[in-house]
Amino acid sequence: METQIKIRDLNVYYNKVHALKDINLDLPRGQITVIVGPSGCGKSTLLKTLNRFHDLADDTQVTGHVELDGVDLYAPDVEVTEVRTKVGLIAQRPFPLPMSIFENVAYGMRIHKLARGKELRDKVKHYLEVAGLWDEVKGRLNTPARDLSIGQQQRLCLARGLAVEPEVILGDEPTSSLDPISAKFIEERLEELKKDYTVVLVSHVLRQARHLADYLVFMYLGEVVEAGPAEQVLNAPKNDRTRAYLQGEFY
Amino acid sequence: MKKRWTLAHLEDRAMRTIMQLASLVLVGVLAAILVTIFIRGLPFLDLDLITKTPQGGFFLGGEGGILNAIVGSLLLAGGGTLLALFISLPIAFGINVYTGASRLASLLRMALDVLWGIPSLVYGAFGFTIMIAFGMRASLGAGILVLTLLQIPIMVRSMDEVMRMVPSELSQAAYSLGATRLEAAWSVLVRQALPGLVTAVLLAFGRGIGDAASVLFTAGFSDRIPTSLASPSASLPLAVFFQLGSPFPEVRGNGYATALVLTVLILFISMLSRFLARRLSRNVIR
Amino acid sequence: MQNTQDSKLHTQARRIRKDELAARNYRLAASFPLFLLLIMVVGFFLRTQPLLEHSSVWEILSGMQWRPSAGEFGLLTFISGTLSVTLLALLLAAPLCMLTSLFLVEYAKRRALTAILPAIDLLAGIPSVVYGVWGLLVIVPLVPQISSFVQPWLGSIPLFAANNPTGYSILSGGIVLAVMISPIIISVSIEVLRSVPDGLRHGSLALGATRWQTIKKVVLPRAMPGLIAAIVMGLSRAFGETLAVMMVVGNTPLIPRSIFDPGYPLTALIANNYGEMMSIPLYDSALMGAALLLLVIVIIFNLGAALVLIRANRRAQV
Numbered sequence A: 001m002e003t004q005i006k007i008r009d010l011n012v013y014y015n016k017v018h019a020l021k022d023i024n025l026d027l028p029r030g031q032i033t034v035i036v037g038p039s040g041c042g043k044s045t046l047l048k049t050l051n052r053f054h055d056l057a058d059d060t061q062v063t064g065h066v067e068l069d070g071v072d073l074y075a076p077d078v079e080v081t082e083v084r085t086k087v088g089l090i091a092q093r094p095f096p097l098p099m100s101i102f103e104n105v106a107y108g109m110r111i112h113k114l115a116r117g118k119e120l121r122d123k124v125k126h127y128l129e130v131a132g133l134w135d136e137v138k139g140r141l142n143t144p145a146r147d148l149s150i151g152q153q154q155r156l157c158l159a160r161g162l163a164v165e166p167e168v169i170l171g172d173e174p175t176s177s178l179d180p181i182s183a184k185f186i187e188e189r190l191e192e193l194k195k196d197y198t199v200v201l202v203s204h205v206l207r208q209a210r211h212l213a214d215y216l217v218f219m220y221l222g223e224v225v226e227a228g229p230a231e232q233v234l235n236a237p238k239n240d241r242t243r244a245y246l247q248g249e250f251y
Numbered sequence B: 001m002k003k004r005w006t007l008a009h010l011e012d013r014a015m016r017t018i019m020q021l022a023s024l025v026l027v028g029v030l031a032a033i034l035v036t037i038f039i040r041g042l043p044f045l046d047l048d049l050i051t052k053t054p055q056g057g058f059f060l061g062g063e064g065g066i067l068n069a070i071v072g073s074l075l076l077a078g079g080g081t082l083l084a085l086f087i088s089l090p091i092a093f094g095i096n097v098y099t100g101a102s103r104l105a106s107l108l109r110m111a112l113d114v115l116w117g118i119p120s121l122v123y124g125a126f127g128f129t130i131m132i133a134f135g136m137r138a139s140l141g142a143g144i145l146v147l148t149l150l151q152i153p154i155m156v157r158s159m160d161e162v163m164r165m166v167p168s169e170l171s172q173a174a175y176s177l178g179a180t181r182l183e184a185a186w187s188v189l190v191r192q193a194l195p196g197l198v199t200a201v202l203l204a205f206g207r208g209i210g211d212a213a214s215v216l217f218t219a220g221f222s223d224r225i226p227t228s229l230a231s232p233s234a235s236l237p238l239a240v241f242f243q244l245g246s247p248f249p250e251v252r253g254n255g256y257a258t259a260l261v262l263t264v265l266i267l268f269i270s271m272l273s274r275f276l277a278r279r280l281s282r283n284v285i286r
Numbered sequence C: 001m002q003n004t005q006d007s008k009l010h011t012q013a014r015r016i017r018k019d020e021l022a023a024r025n026y027r028l029a030a031s032f033p034l035f036l037l038l039i040m041v042v043g044f045f046l047r048t049q050p051l052l053e054h055s056s057v058w059e060i061l062s063g064m065q066w067r068p069s070a071g072e073f074g075l076l077t078f079i080s081g082t083l084s085v086t087l088l089a090l091l092l093a094a095p096l097c098m099l100t101s102l103f104l105v106e107y108a109k110r111r112a113l114t115a116i117l118p119a120i121d122l123l124a125g126i127p128s129v130v131y132g133v134w135g136l137l138v139i140v141p142l143v144p145q146i147s148s149f150v151q152p153w154l155g156s157i158p159l160f161a162a163n164n165p166t167g168y169s170i171l172s173g174g175i176v177l178a179v180m181i182s183p184i185i186i187s188v189s190i191e192v193l194r195s196v197p198d199g200l201r202h203g204s205l206a207l208g209a210t211r212w213q214t215i216k217k218v219v220l221p222r223a224m225p226g227l228i229a230a231i232v233m234g235l236s237r238a239f240g241e242t243l244a245v246m247m248v249v250g251n252t253p254l255i256p257r258s259i260f261d262p263g264y265p266l267t268a269l270i271a272n273n274y275g276e277m278m279s280i281p282l283y284d285s286a287l288m289g290a291a292l293l294l295l296v297i298v299i300i301f302n303l304g305a306a307l308v309l310i311r312a313n314r315r316a317q318v
């Protein structure tokens, strides 16, 4: 296992709430890491440290280090927009931008000047195909994105995120607002994507965790209780709390 | 991932700085207005000014105060607000409960928007022509009527806004218990919208006190406190205006002090409305 | 048993009848705004009728001469006064207010916004005459200095020529109005910007967009209809303002050619002369015509804004 993301002594405070306590983690490259744990244990908080989304809130303090391929994301000379380009995020609920389907996917490429003209059109097509949406929308690329169904919107957001060529994809319960079939669709996409990307997911659904995870992180009250290869954590948890959680004793 | 000064980042920086400057300028100017009014008005503010009516030669620098204008403004705005409330509530109900989201409702809302945008001077001129047609003279009553017209769109618009915010599930809950639309409106809508309604009323009251152009035509001006609806009435904004037109520095000073009184009165009403809205919103279901 | 059933039905029938009666009355009440608007337009029109028999609409709107005693009622001077003051106010207020609202919502700390917002709302309630007092005390003395300051560079441009030694000018009126409408525009704009869901902003930022790119490409397109509405609200206030403008604009019946020239807006014309309007034939008709003009412009304005809003709304859907 090759480590891509290295988290050291990470603490996050929301005002007075100490939401993450001394997190140390190594997340593997080219695999799917799934973070599980009861509600309010800090899963989303941890995920947001990886693309520096806490910068957006006034009262949130982050201390410690998050290294991506050896570069500390929180170093003072690091450009936050670059971090977010390298580390993409799929939100819990899809928020298509107020523009057409085509423009939604083209948006990031235009901003980063990655492509234009024919090349841009080809890339939009390519990423829509990767997200498994192309066949459904190829005839109406110029219609508003919000006319899509929720499941389609989430796949659009996936295509949009992939289009800026990230190395890591974060997902905060990306399937929880979707119907079971759309959810399954997204899961399939993610499984294919790990060939080229490192994926970090937060999930509430144990079935999903069992199904997708190569690497599993179990959190409880702001701390990482157990982390390791999914096989091992799922089948032979070392910690009692992990075992209890996996057996469905608490959520 | 090192910081680089790309065009996008430069643009972001530049815009941010421009916005910051714009905010500073604007907020600074707005604050300066209050400061100016306080600094220039305070030296001329004394007990006489707010407890006495103008004595002989007040507008030439003589004795007296602006009690006539204070009382006049309160009567004008109070009367107008009361009347406007009685007319606005049914209008807001009519639009919200009985016409719903129909085309008619949007037409009515548009008419209200237009009425809201009509200059108060035009309301004044309208009232003036009607007064002439009926041979009436400038009076407290006429001023109240014109202010009522002016306040109706202000009140209905804000009432409409708060009523539209009431979740339709609440009315539906009342309907499902067998209530008629009327009963549901009075029991659910009014109770839910009450804080908003109070704010709407106080907002209209404030506008009534501050408005000058409409009462200029219809209420006239008088050095005495009005004794009946038929007698002319002074008002604070006009008192400011007339005093500032004077060549005597003493009178102009009184004008600044009057502007200060007016400002403080409006600030008080705003804060009262905030306070009441917070108080009353305890019973509101969110 | 039968009896209670009957009376129950009876009360129910009564309640429903009452509701239907109320429905009719409330619908009637709701049509009051439309009715009032109609009466105002018709009323002013009837009062303007005598003047229209005397001279044509075109003569009135394009006439430069205002000599009531000679039967000349050209309004162009006053129309140009109103338009120039309003336009200047708009040019000053709109960009400043948009930038300020954007800064407060998109860049400033939440705490700063929650501290400033009540103050802005308070200022929006301050009577216009107070803004007029401030204009008289601060802006009117300042304008001649601004004028002599810019003369060396801009003096040769007619728009900035200094022919007026006093500070009572279009510029003073424009500044006072701009400041007066700013709190209204900002207050509404902030509300509009805050109603744009954060999820949209985050969607863009998560792709590595800068704040400004996010504002330009995501927030503004989405908020545009509301922001236009905010500006239109401020504009109608500026357009119809009377006292605050009268106090600082000079009230000289000349067509202003420079921002340092005095002007004479329509509202000031009506307010200054209504007392004598019955003394000269057709004078009252002419002043009511001026009021009708204000009314018609406001109506056109609102209808235009509504159309723009509908179209902008449709585009923001995309």
Ligand SMILES: Nc1ncnc2c1ncn2[C@@H]1O[C@H](COP(=O)(O)OP(=O)(O)OP(=O)(O)O)[C@@H](O)[C@H]1O
Binding pocket: A014, A015, A017, A019, A037, A038, A039, A040, A041, A042, A043, A044, A045, A046, A204
């Ligand atoms: N903006 C905030 N301000 C203050 N406290 C917060 C904020 N966001 C989260 N918290 C607190 O931080 C802790 C961790 O929250 P977080 O959202 O990371 O939990 P989570 O594991 O994602 O929960 P869930 O599974 O319900 O999404 C919680 O106790 C929460 O109450």
Ligand SMILES: [Mg+2]
Binding pocket: A043, A044, A045, A172
């Ligand atoms: Mg969460």
